[in-house]
Amino acid sequence: MAKTINLILNVWRQKGAQDKGRFEVYKADGIDTDMSFLEMLDVVNERLMKEGKEPIAFDHDCREGICGACGAVVNGRPHGPMAKTTLCQLHMRRFKDNDTVTIEPWRARGFPIVKDLVVDRSAFDRIMASGGFISVKTGSAPEANAVPVRRRDAETAMDAAACIGCGACVAACPNASAMLFVGAKVSHFGLLPQGRVEAKERVRGMVARMDAEGFGNCSNHYECEAACPKGISVSTIARMNREYLSSQEMIWTKES
Amino acid sequence: MNGSSSHSRSSIGKKQLVAATGLFLILFVVAHLAGNLFIYGGPEAFNGYAKKLVGLRPGLYFLEAALLVVFLIHLDATARLVLENLRARPTGYRQGAPAGDRQGHSAAGGSFASRLMPWTGAVIVAFVIWHLLDFTFVDRDGPAGILPDGRSYGLFGVVYNSLGNPVHCVLYIAAMLCVGTHLSHGIQSFIQTFGLVGERRLPAVRRISNALGIAIALAYSSIPIYVQLSFWVFSRRGV
Ligand code: HEM
Ligand code: SF4
Ligand code: FES
Numbered sequence: 001m002a003k004t005i006n007l008i009l010n011v012w013r014q015k016g017a018q019d020k021g022r023f024e025v026y027k028a029d030g031i032d033t034d035m036s037f038l039e040m041l042d043v044v045n046e047r048l049m050k051e052g053k054e055p056i057a058f059d060h061d062c063r064e065g066i067c068g069a070c071g072a073v074v075n076g077r078p079h080g081p082m083a084k085t086t087l088c089q090l091h092m093r094r095f096k097d098n099d100t101v102t103i104e105p106w107r108a109r110g111f112p113i114v115k116d117l118v119v120d121r122s123a124f125d126r127i128m129a130s131g132g133f134i135s136v137k138t139g140s141a142p143e144a145n146a147v148p149v150r151r152r153d154a155e156t157a158m159d160a161a162a163c164i165g166c167g168a169c170v171a172a173c174p175n176a177s178a179m180l181f182v183g184a185k186v187s188h189f190g191l192l193p194q195g196r197v198e199a200k201e202r203v204r205g206m207v208a209r210m211d212a213e214g215f216g217n218c219s220n221h222y223e224c225e226a227a228c229p230k231g232i233s234v235s236t237i238a239r240m241n242r243e244y245l246s247s248q249e250m251i252w253t254k255e256s
Numbered sequence: 257m258n259g260s261s262s263h264s265r266s267s268i269g270k271k272q273l274v275a276a277t278g279l280f281l282i283l284f285v286v287a288h289l290a291g292n293l294f295i296y297g298g299p300e301a302f303n304g305y306a307k308k309l310v311g312l313r314p315g316l317y318f319l320e321a322a323l324l325v326v327f328l329i330h331l332d333a334t335a336r337l338v339l340e341n342l343r344a345r346p347t348g349y350r351q352g353a354p355a356g357d358r359q360g361h362s363a364a365g366g367s368f369a370s371r372l373m374p375w376t377g378a379v380i381v382a383f384v385i386w387h388l389l390d391f392t393f394v395d396r397d398g399p400a401g402i403l404p405d406g407r408s409y410g411l412f413g414v415v416y417n418s419l420g421n422p423v424h425c426v427l428y429i430a431a432m433l434c435v436g437t438h439l440s441h442g443i444q445s446f447i448q449t450f451g452l453v454g455e456r457r458l459p460a461v462r463r464i465s466n467a468l469g470i471a472i473a474l475a476y477s478s479i480p481i482y483v484q485l486s487f488w489v490f491s492r493r494g495v
């Protein structure tokens with residue numbers, strides 16, 4: 001028989017963008033400790049619906065830690081108490097019987113609340129559209145060994161590419177800064193020869209969009225790195241800062 | 257897009273402005289400390305150093321003006337950053353916890369020094385104003401320079417009389433702790449903001465930055481403590 005625990009939930013409920021919102025207290029009794037955090041919310045929602053109440057809205061998709069859709073601040077920590085773990089991969093065995101669990105949405109001007117725990121993260125899409133891509137001629141793939149890549153750069157680019165765009169870095173940052181996300185993208189593309197070509201335009205475009213979306217400025221607290229489910233390093237922010245400064249050269253040397 | 261103004265309006269540009277002016281201020285703090293330590297050489301050495309500095313005028317005026325401008329730019333850029341950061345999260349969390357202490361994560365999240373930057377900075381502003389009134393805009397050869405033996409010791413005497421006051425001594429040390437705390441985060445922050453080191457060297461940079469911050473605070477604080485001890489020895493000898 002699996003172990004079960006009883007929890008008290010403090011959940012942020014907000015009907016829509018215009019609603020003021022408030023915390024509601026729910027009892028979550030008999031929670032199987034082998035469940036994930038999202039499955040626990042599913043159980044609570046089923047019970048709420050049986051009582052004719054509105055279920056708690058939350059984002060999710062893959063439920064296996066790879067899509068970046070899920071996420072909430074659990075007891076003050078984005079994605080809950082475990083390092084390098086998305087909310088969908090968090091197990092209820094990490095909680096003790098009779099724990100009080102406070103569940104809040106990501107809080108940032110750049111991520112307006114849609115409903116309950118669901119926030120609008122389209123700001124990240126707009127940042128990506130401002131340079132988070134590589135312009136290539138489509139057609140048949142080039143021969144794999146034609147473009148040499150330094151092993152160290154390949155590894156570092158791959159580490160940065162692990163970012164799933166969940167937004168926990170913004171949620172964790174005392175300044176609601178998106179610099180870990182943007183740093184990850186700038187590193188991911190800029191370290192590879194195919195992406196290097198547009199590196200300067202990319203960092204200028206993405207940083208300008210990031211600023212316009214109302215995210216804060218990094219003050220090097222490094223809360224983001226600790227919260228990131230994919231272990232993205234703050235050295236990606238250092239790389240972005242360096243890249244941004246050197247991209248200034250574009251303005252002075254512009255030919256036309 | 258118009259050149260340098262778009263850089264200094266952007267988030268990273270403002271950070272780099274803070275870091276560049278911060279570096280200039282660090283160099284000043286270290287140079288000033290080196291000069292202050294002449295106090296251990298006695299009145300001749302210390303007053304001699306002060307005279308040499310005055311002898312550097314008018315070139316020194318230029319440096320002082322540059323220092324003032326750099327200080328004001330640092331203040332202006334940090335104030336903008338702090339205000340923007342407050343606006344970036346209009347509603348806070350009910351429950352906040354530093355992410356750094358989560359299970360299975362070794363790297364520390366924000367330190368108390370990083371969170372306190374605006375506050376330690378504000379203390380520095382107050383301190384600088386008080387400090388200038390106390391030591392710079394004072395008549396060095398007036399009564400403020402006369403020590404208990406009835407002789408005038410010039411600027412050396414002014415420093416002794418001021419730091420000999422227990423309240424001044426405590427306030428001075430408190431301010432130096434703020435400077436040290438500011439720098440313990442500021443130095444590593446400067447390295448990160450210009451992206452000077454990668455992942456592997458960052459932990460070492462943080463340790464060095466913390467050590468330098470503590471060392472600078474202790475070295476500055478040693479002076480008022482030394483002055484207090486000298487007065488104590490002085491009064492025991494009954495002179
Ligand atoms: C002795 C004078 C000072 C020195 C040596 C100094 C040095 C520094 C350095 C090196 C940084 C790090 C820059 C970076 O983020 O990369 C910094 C940041 C900062 N300084 Fe100062 N500073 C001084 C005075 C002040 C004053 C008077 C204030 C005003 C209140 C202030 C407020 C700040 C703030 C708020 C930051 C953080 C900026 C951010 O979070 O991005 N500092 N300082
Ligand atoms: S950097 Fe980490 S926390 Fe931020 S969006 Fe990417 S995966 Fe999520
Ligand atoms: S639901 Fe896809 S990462 Fe959690």
